[in-house]
Amino acid sequence: MSKVSTENYKGxxxxxxxxxxxxxxxxxxxxxxxxxxGYEQYDASILxxxxxxxxxxxxxxxxxxxYNFVDRGERDVTLRPEMTPTIARxxxxxxxxxxxxxxxxxxPNLFRYERPQKGRLREHWQLNGDIFxxxxxxxxxxxxxxxxxxxxxxxxxxxxxxIRINDRKILNKKFEELGLxxxxxxxxxxxxxxxxxxxxFDEQVEKLLGKKIRLDFExxxxxxxxxxxxxxxxxxNVVFSPTITRGMDYYTGFVFEVYDTNPENNxxxxxxxxxDDLLNIFNEEKLPAVGFGMGDVMLRETLETYGLIPKHYNxxxxxxxxxxxxxFDIVSEWATELREAGLNVxxxxxxxxxxxxxxxxxxxxxxxISCIGDEEISSKxxxxxxxxxxxxxxxxxxxxxQFVKNNRSV
Amino acid sequence: MSKVSTENYKGxxxxxxxxxxxxxxxxxxxxxxxxxxGYEQYDASILxxxxxxxxxxxxxxxxxxxYNFVDRGERDVTLRPEMTPTIARxxxxxxxxxxxxxxxxxxPNLFRYERPQKGRLREHWQLNGDIFxxxxxxxxxxxxxxxxxxxxxxxxxxxxxxIRINDRKILNKKFEELGLxxxxxxxxxxxxxxxxxxxxFDEQVEKLLGKKIRLDFExxxxxxxxxxxxxxxxxxNVVFSPTITRGMDYYTGFVFEVYDTNPENNxxxxxxxxxDDLLNIFNEEKLPAVGFGMGDVMLRETLETYGLIPKHYNxxxxxxxxxxxxxFDIVSEWATELREAGLNVxxxxxxxxxxxxxxxxxxxxxxxISCIGDEEISSKxxxxxxxxxxxxxxxxxxxxxQFVKNNRSV
Numbered sequence: 124m125s126k127v128s129t130e131n132y133k134g135x136x137x138x139x140x141x142x143x144x145x146x147x148x149x150x151x152x153x154x155x156x157x158x159x160x161g162y163e164q165y166d167a168s169i170l171x172x173x174x175x176x177x178x179x180x181x182x183x184x185x186x187x188x189x190y191n192f193v194d195r196g197e198r199d200v201t202l203r204p205e206m207t208p209t210i211a212r213x214x215x216x217x218x219x220x221x222x223x224x225x226x227x228x229x230x231p232n233l234f235r236y237e238r239p240q241k242g243r244l245r246e247h248w249q250l251n252g253d254i255f256x257x258x259x260x261x262x263x264x265x266x267x268x269x270x271x272x273x274x275x276x277x278x279x280x281x282x283x284x285x286i287r288i289n290d291r292k293i294l295n296k297k298f299e300e301l302g303l304x305x306x307x308x309x310x311x312x313x314x315x316x317x318x319x320x321x322x323x324f325d326e327q328v329e330k331l332l333g334k335k336i337r338l339d340f341e342x343x344x345x346x347x348x349x350x351x352x353x354x355x356x357x358x359x360n361v362v363f364s365p366t367i368t369r370g371m372d373y374y375t376g377f378v379f380e381v382y383d384t385n386p387e388n389n390x391x392x393x394x395x396x397x398x399d400d401l402l403n404i405f406n407e408e409k410l411p412a413v414g415f416g417m418g419d420v421m422l423r424e425t426l427e428t429y430g431l432i433p434k435h436y437n438x439x440x441x442x443x444x445x446x447x448x449x450x451f452d453i454v455s456e457w458a459t460e461l462r463e464a465g466l467n468v469x470x471x472x473x474x475x476x477x478x479x480x481x482x483x484x485x486x487x488x489x490x491x492i493s494c495i496g497d498e499e500i501s502s503k504x505x506x507x508x509x510x511x512x513x514x515x516x517x518x519x520x521x522x523x524x525q526f527v528k529n530n531r532s533v
Numbered sequence: 534m535s536k537v538s539t540e541n542y543k544g545x546x547x548x549x550x551x552x553x554x555x556x557x558x559x560x561x562x563x564x565x566x567x568x569x570x571g572y573e574q575y576d577a578s579i580l581x582x583x584x585x586x587x588x589x590x591x592x593x594x595x596x597x598x599x600y601n602f603v604d605r606g607e608r609d610v611t612l613r614p615e616m617t618p619t620i621a622r623x624x625x626x627x628x629x630x631x632x633x634x635x636x637x638x639x640x641p642n643l644f645r646y647e648r649p650q651k652g653r654l655r656e657h658w659q660l661n662g663d664i665f666x667x668x669x670x671x672x673x674x675x676x677x678x679x680x681x682x683x684x685x686x687x688x689x690x691x692x693x694x695x696i697r698i699n700d701r702k703i704l705n706k707k708f709e710e711l712g713l714x715x716x717x718x719x720x721x722x723x724x725x726x727x728x729x730x731x732x733x734f735d736e737q738v739e740k741l742l743g744k745k746i747r748l749d750f751e752x753x754x755x756x757x758x759x760x761x762x763x764x765x766x767x768x769x770n771v772v773f774s775p776t777i778t779r780g781m782d783y784y785t786g787f788v789f790e791v792y793d794t795n796p797e798n799n800x801x802x803x804x805x806x807x808x809d810d811l812l813n814i815f816n817e818e819k820l821p822a823v824g825f826g827m828g829d830v831m832l833r834e835t836l837e838t839y840g841l842i843p844k845h846y847n848x849x850x851x852x853x854x855x856x857x858x859x860x861f862d863i864v865s866e867w868a869t870e871l872r873e874a875g876l877n878v879x880x881x882x883x884x885x886x887x888x889x890x891x892x893x894x895x896x897x898x899x900x901x902i903s904c905i906g907d908e909e910i911s912s913k914x915x916x917x918x919x920x921x922x923x924x925x926x927x928x929x930x931x932x933x934x935q936f937v938k939n940n941r942s943v
Contacts, residue, residue: 127584127814129626132610135578137623140637143574159872161849161879161899164553168545168656169579169642174537192602195646200542213547216539222896224883227550232579232642236605246578261861261882268869352862356869404537439571451671452762459678459766462569469571472671473634486632489571 134237134245144435146248149419149426150230153250156273157228160265162252165227167209169234173199175208190234202234206251207373207401207414214255215405223256233418244420250393253414262413263349263377263397264356270381270393270415271358277422278431284392287364288349288379291396293340294368301336309372316368340365345377373398377413383425392425393417436533437488441507441523443470444480446496454495457520464524485510491527544647544655554845556658559829559836560640563660566683567638570675572662575637577619579644583609585618600644612644616661617783617811617824624665625815633666643828654830660803663824672823673759673787673807674766680791680803680825681768687832688841694802697774698759698789701806703750704778711746719782726778750775755787783808787823793835802835803827846943847898851917851933853880854890856906864905867930874934895920901937 131137138146154164173191190202203209206229214221229251237243252269254262267286274284294315298308310331315338318324329335342350342363353361369378378396382389395415402410426432441461445454451472458468469489471480477494484492493505505523508515511532518526541547548556564574583601600612613619616639624631639661647653662679664672677696684694704725708718720741725748728734739745752760752773763771779788788806792799805825812820836842851871855864861882868878879899881890887904894902903915915933918925921942928936 126816127587127622128582129622129815130582131622131626132578132580132582133606133608135580137578137626138576139623139627140573140575143576146576147574158848158877161852161877163550163848164557165550166548166553166556168542168547170542170545170644170656172538172540172542177537190602190604192600194600196543198543212537212539212541213549216541216547217549222893224881226879234580246580257882259858259882259884261865261880264865265880265882268865272872355862356866405539406536438568438573442571448669452765455671455674455678456766462682467568467571469636470671470675471634472667472669472675474669483632 132245134239136244136246141435145423145432146419148433149422150248152276153228153230153273153417156269156276157250157252159272160226160252160269162226162228165210165213165229166231167203167213167229169203169232171201171203171209171212173201175212176201176204188235188237190236203231204233204235206231206233206249206416207253207398210251210253210414211401211412212405214410215402215407218402218407218410225253225255227255228252241424248419250417251414252395253412255410255412257413258399258411260345260349260352260377262411263345264352266395266413266415267349267353267361267379268356268358270379270417271360273417274381274392277426279425279429281358281360283384283429284360285382285384286353286358286361286379287367287382288346288361288377289363289365289367290343290346290377291368291374292376293343293346293365297338297340301332303332307332312368313370315366316370318366338365349377367394369394369396373401375399379415383421383428385425385428388425388428390421392421435488437490438467438533439469439487439489440466440527440531441468441491441493442480442484442487442489443468444477444484444492444494445471446477446494448474450495450500453500460520461524466524466527481510490531490533493523542655544649546654546656551845555833555842556829558843559832560658562686563638563640563683563827566679566686567660567662569682570636570662570679572636572638575620575623575639576641577613577623577639579613579642581611581613581619581622583611585622586611586614598645598647600646613641614643614645616641616643616659616826617663617808620661620663620824621811621822622815624820625812625817628812628817628820635663635665637665638662651834658829660827661824662805663822665820665822667823668809668821670755670759670762670787672821673755674762676805676823676825677759677763677771677789678766678768680789680827681770683827684791684802687836689835689839691768691770693794693839694770695792695794696768696771696789697777697792698756698771698787699774699777700753700756700787701778701784702786703753703756703775707748707750711742713742717742722778723780725776726780728776748775759787777804779804779806783811785809789825793831793838795835795838798835798838800831802831845898847900848877848943849879849897849899850876850937850941851878851901851903852890852894852897852899853878854887854894854902854904855881856887856904858884860905860910863910870930871934876934876937891920900941900943903933 189204194200233249234246314327346363350361367378367380374396376397380391380394383392397413399409399411443454454470458470461468490511492508499505503520506515506517599614604610643659644656724737756773760771777788777790784806786807790801790804793802807823809819809821853864864880868880871878900921902918909915913930914927916925916927
């Protein structure tokens with residue numbers, strides 16, 4: 124038999140327990156924060172008909188960056204690259220049964236076919252939050268407040284991130300003044316979005332439009348009001364930033380991105396905006412919508428940079444180390460009793476020397492161990508050793524659960 | 534623009550908030566139970582190189598039932614149909630860095646291309662638990678005890694499910710006695726697995742082997758010991774069942790499946806077994822392994838049949854209903870204060886009549902509301918109405934969080 128590779132697929136990740144515990148921590152903060160704002164969780168399959176993305180996404184995504192294939196029933200299927208088309212579809216599907224306004228969140232796994240690089244992988248997990256049928260800036264304010272609260276809940280200080288906001292309507296007005304057609308507007312919008320990353324911005328604009336132009340933008344009333352109201356709510360790290368356009372064609376007004384202010388990691392941690400027209404593609408009437416997405420990859424890198432990832436603890440409270448295989452049955456009964464009392468308990472069934480068993484439990488980061496020999500079996504009194512303090516305590520089995528709960532460090 | 538369909542892809546599911554809350558409940562019981570047995574969570578991407586499945590899976594799966602495609606870099610990629618090959622790959626990849634024995638669990642999303650039918654979809658979520666490097670029956674016993682504990686934790690009674698166990702070695706010995714070659718053994722094993730579902734079992738066996746045979750099996754010592762030891766641990770719904778073979782070729786000994794005993798739903802809720810040789814495909818030495826999988830679709834149907842799905846509660850504690858848009862800013866500040874004190878709070882920004890706002894909060898199942906008018910703004914004293922009891926309580930803002938926590942029903 125030829126050897127199979129142990130490598131994972133290019134550009135995706137394996138989550139060993141230490142990685143998964145970081146992932147669980149990130150998901151926990153996301154979930155707690157979204158629910159504190161009254162958002163309800165939803166999800167869908169990663170498989171969607173490709174038609175869903177052909178109508179309104181940015182061109183780059185549909186043609187080059189999606190994973191899509193034809194199934195055995197000749198259906199054109201896509202691994203979802205983003206969640207917004209899915210939530211729009213789900214709402215259009217049951218619009219008459221839903222109680223609006225809706226506040227929904229999800230933590231989907233998303234896929235993009237691109238060259239793997241720092242902070243960009245072929246799959247990632249992304250928090251998505253959306254609020255539907257609020258047609259005033261209090262939806263925008265809420266979404267920015269959520270963005271700020273999430274990052275603060277991860278321990279970031281306000282000087283460590285900047286919320287950059289813009290309004291597509293400012294761009295559209297300018298494009299109209301310049302007399303641009305739809306394609307030129309769309310292309311120029313994409314150029315402006317990349318402005319800070321490209322050296323020859325002015326040349327590219329000239330090439331696109333056939334003339335030199337001066338691009339200056341002023342905030343409109345809405346943007347000014349948003350910045351002002353957020354300040355009064357204690358959120359001051361918000362600036363008007365006319366180069367924030369967001370790639371997707373579906374945004375209709377307000378757009379934003381949140382940047383790590385560390386000059387060595389000057390990339391967007393999250394972004395979003397208002398997209399009131401997305402239900403059009405389902406022949407449904409307009410539905411006011413403001414949403415955002417926040418990926419796990421960049422967030423995790425940022426938290427690591429700032430030392431904000433909590434230490435990994437083993438969730439297992441107690442390891443039983445039986446001196447003899449003859450004790451396995453009785454020890455497993457004791458373990459069941461302690462689990463029913465709320466402890467996480469493992470048993471060493473290796474039959475190896477006690478020193479070896481203790482060393483394994485220690486390496487694994489388990490806080491308490493209890494070695495079981497003849498004495499313990501006959502007396503039903505256990506010696507519980509705290510591996511963090513080396514302190515030993517002798518207790519009847521019935522007192523072990525409470526003792527461990529009172530003394531565990533996690 | 535042509536209309537895009539709101540249907541989801543064939544054979545997959547949308548999870549609206551009510552569905553997602555059931556899903557979250559199932560995942561919660563899975564997670565709590567696995568961690569109570571000292572298992573650590575891991576995960577991986579759903580994308581794997583197709584080679585991983587070509588070496589050792591059941592034939593049916595590789596050739597007809599997988600989603601696979603060739604990516605733009607000419608790599609043959611599969612959406613994982615099961616998790617066992619992935620965990621084997623991950624362990625082979627870092628074998629020298631891991632502290633054995635390992636107890637790992639995961640809740641992966643899995644994909645199979647098959648005709649959607651009751652209990653069988655094209656994607657599902659599956660709890661996977663595995664224990665590595667334990668070479669005695671205490672691994673088998675632990676896995677069965679976990680299976681039993683999970684179903685009990687969901688509220689199932691022992692008479693509602695039956696644990697059917699077998700040993701591949703019993704089959705292999707019989708096949709040897711019959712002088713079968715590898716292909717005949719594999720085919721006969723598959724026939725035996727389907728025995729209860731097909732009418733012409735004896736005819737098919739005769740066709741395969743070219744002769745009539747009598748198939749009778751006796752439990753071996755190991756199976757007898759497992760049943761005996763489980764009984765002593767209070768698990769009596771375990772039977773020797775020679776038709777349980779499990780489709781996959783990688784099982785090497787003990788196999789089991791758990792069945793709903795309801796005659797109208799006589800299908801497997803979960804299954805697993807020992808697979809000591811799977812690391813061979815990576816040219817690694819044997820590693821003792823016992824594992825199991827338990828899907829969400831059949832489980833959910835079973836819990837629904839027995840009325841064991843908990844009622845869906847809205848996680849949002851309090852809805853603010855401001856009488857006037859002029860109060861939105863101050864109300865949002867109050868909401869922030871209550872969130873920081875641990876409540877989940879939403880604000881109605883619709884600007885609609887108060888009656889309409891209250892009715893919406895009620896429809897959504899939110900327990901407490903507070904209507905905000907001039908009086909509340911100037912006094913900073915709120916009237917908190919419990920929509921479940923209709924009782925109203927007047928409180929200063931600073932006392933609201935504690936009051937709601939003391940009186941909420943979830």
